[in-house]
Amino acid sequence: MVSLAATERASGVIAPSAGGSLKRKQSEDLSSSQLKKRRVTFDPEVDIHILPDVNEKSLELVEEEVRRALEKHAVDDNGAYDRIRELLKLKPTSADAPLSGMLRKYLIALANNVPSLNHKCSGLVHAIVDNSWIARNEQYVQSYRHLLRSLLSVHPGFTKSVLDMLVNTFLELPSPALRQQDDPAVPRTRLQARVHDCLKYLLRQSPMASTLLQTILPENFPFSTDTTKTHVQYIKNILRVSQYCPELKGTISSLVMDKLVKIDVQIQVDMEELEDDIEDRLVEAAAEDAEDEEDLSDNESISSEESLDDEERRIKEIKESVEKLDAIMDLLFAHYDNIFAKGDLFDIDDIFESLLSQFANIILPTYRSRHTQFLLFHFSQISPDLVERFAACCSHLAFDQRRSHILRVAAAAYLASFIARGAHVSGSVVRSVFDLLCHHLESLRVSQEPFCKVPDLRRYGAYYAIAQALIYTFCFRWRDLIVTDDGQPLTDEEVMYHESDFTWYNGIQDVFRRNIFSKLNPLKICAPTIVNQFARVAHHLRFIYVFPLLETNKRIRLARSMGGPGGYMDGVGARETALTMKKGEAGFLLDAYFPFDPYVLPRSKRWLEGDYVQWKVIPGMAPAKEEEDDEDEEDDDEEEDGDEDDEGVDGDSESESEKVDGVAEESGDETDDGSGTEGSV
Known part of the structure; x- marks a missing residue:
């Protein structure tokens, strides 16, 4: 076998496009038609190796590399397959990571070989799903989105993994710094928009995606102990999903209302254990925090849990719950107000009927609901x-x-x-x-x-x-x-x-x-x-x-x-x-x-x-x-x-x-x- 890195260009043979040359045996008196045929024919005995500088490889060579790797993986020869998988898993900030322009060629090649990405290739598929794509350049994002669509069209069994990946960004958006040097800086608002654009794109293409999403959204909802920022960010995102996925509008509204009522009720239960003056102090403290912070920041209330006694710890937890409830209520008031303010009678009637349904089925049966x-x-x-x-x-x-x-x-x-x-x-x-x-x-x-x-x-x-x-x-x-x-x-x-x-x-x-x-x-x-x-x-x-x-x-x-x-x-x-x-x-x-x-x-x-x-x-x-x-x-x-x-x-x-x-x-x-x-x- 001959390594690509050690080959020399043969005389009388036209090299393929930039990215390397193929060594062939010389033969005498070759006709032009034979020469042309041989020029585009790859020797099946030649191994394809990643060049030291992967950023110089041509798209044709990458496509052949991916095809060969998948064929060999099918017969349990995993060397090339594993190298491609590791390449996709590298963080953009890693020293060994290829430029986004180069890695995009692998996305295109994988999209052209989607039928081969069966469940035996689940490791490679998960590497694709976990790829750091959100903060890269626009061309890369489009190619990635196209790859996901092709993958789910041929192999719908991977739909849940892809949707889980997208919904997880509702909880914690990846850092804008996860990009390569050939990627322009992208604001955080645009990063979140890319997630929704991708999800919207997949929902249009995959009939079963919305059905799966109906179960995935409750599974990924923040725990009651998660921060106010996490709750607000997740709810804000799933409410945005309800705008372009109308079949999930009722499910999402009921999910948010149910979680909100539970937070509200738990506060009332916890409050009964406190003295009246402590309740007043909690309200005053929450009011002061609301005045000091116009928006939700990353600075959650941090104090040494070890230095607090049981009552102080309980008061601190209730205060955080009150702030969480307050922030979610403010978000929902703004969300519904935007709908009512537009004056569309159909939308107003639809959302009000939804609120009445949630009242009858969620709020009314809950005795301790205080604010919802x-x-x-x-x-x-x-x-x-x-x-x-x-x-x-x-x-x-x-x-x-x-x-x-x-x-x-x-x-x-x-x-x-x-x-x-x-x-x-x-x-x-x-x-x-x-x-x-x-x-x-x-x-x-x-x-x-x-x-x-x-x-x-x-x-x-x-x-x-x-x-x-x-x-x-x-x-x-x-x-x-x-x-x-x-x-x-x-x-x-x-x-x-x-x-x-x-x-x-x-x-x-x-x-x-x-x-x-x-x-x-x-x-x-x-x-x-x-x-x-x-x-x-x-x-x-x-x-x-x-x-x-x-x-x-x-x-x-x-x-x-x-x-x-x-x-x-x-x-x-x-x-x-x-x-x-x-x-x-x-x-x-x-x-x-x-x-x-x-x-x-x-x-x-x-x-x-x-x-x-x-x-x-x-x-x-x-x-x-x-x-x-x-x-x-x-x-x-x-x-x-x-x-x-x-x-x-x-x-x-x-x-x-x-x-x-x-x-x-x-x-x-x-x-x-x-x-x-x-x-x-």
Whole structure:
């Protein structure tokens, strides 16, 4: 055998193009046709070796080298095959790495020999897939993309490996420095665009690529412990995929929402272990970080884990989770806002239906979701039509008898919270929803009151959920429920100096009176925080006077089991809810959960400016503290007498009675807005 490096040009033979010469035996009296034929014919006995300077080899020679290497590899002669494989695996910054222009010839040669790249050549294929291609020159990138397309067309079994390689760049983009000296500098934004161009190109050519991508995207999603930057970068990229791969749009949106809800829920679980002042400090720290960093940088919060005790480490982890949730929410607000801002009715309808589906299937069944649902809150208020669609969605879920009680209760809370807190929810929508809730409340009262002996959340959970939704909505939107001559809401002055009783919309005053004083006694079961606020507002507006009933309710004991068949918790299984987390009598009361209570994430809360109805003291109504101070002495005397009587009649301990009374008293001091979650992360 003769090495190419040692050959000399034969006289009378025309050499092929630059890159080397072929040694042939001289023969006498060769005709021109024979000479021409021999000039393009390779001796099958000649071995092809890589020249010391690979950058001088011609494309024809490289093609022959690749063909020979694949043929010999088929019969287990792997020398040339391994050299090509190692050549592709070399980093561009390596001293032995060929120039991109030279390596591109190997890509072209491999593309011309794709049928030979079967599974026996998987090592070479993986070298192709792992090749550092993104930061090289444009011609190289095009040749690489063409090679991948040809490979997947002939050997679709390699599709997953190629897609995994592309999706992995969504997590961590290769450095722009991974290029050769014949490659121009490429900005990072262009590098990411090249990945998407390549993926888009392959999705068009390979019918099965989108199906595989549907499983690959969740598999590669960042772990919950990964950094904020990693999460944001990955989500930003897969949302970009959804724009040019519409068949994956629903899958991607649901995937992001599901992961976001899990982060949100974990924060709420972790927060319960902390003191209230620590929660406040976390919010303040997150706000300071949002002001200091306008964009996400590579500088993640770094501190010595060894120097932190258990509580400090837990606080640090929660703070990082809050920042992560905030950054993702900000990204999603911007993504969806871009779609709604374009004004394309088809796209708006499509994306809003997707959000409603995610709400019903992901957000609603998750009890502890605290911030994720504000995507619906914001974009539902873009237009009156979307307001009505979201309200209708919540109404349907709240009154759907096929759904479990726990989901219907949650839907009623979402409906009430949206109507109460949505600044762009019109008075007509408030009245329509109020009408609907009153109708269902009355229907349930008529059917259930004859069988009711004592208030029982287990038996009448849906009824109490609707009752609480009504009293919560009343506290915020009472102006829209007062009938005026001109149809306009009353001003503060008109409220303060209105001497006679107000006229209330559609007889709701009678509906409230019949239900509040019924055997079902909703004010005993509804959250004390909401009940106390409603009592004050309703009394000040001369709507209904319920303070005597509240005093009576303090002496009613709730001790029924909530786990019986067909009860409130039936069908929920072991899933943790607000009810299972409570202790004592609080476990028999509705949770003060209204999902659109104030949004506190510092970076993303800018999207909700102008969307939110803040709690305002009703004109002429004294603050809660002043009223309590005036009645403290009388209440103390009455409670002492009442406790003594209760202990003698019921045989219960004094401490148990104080615990029940304390729930109502403490809830009255927590907040002035009728919710128990004001300012919570």
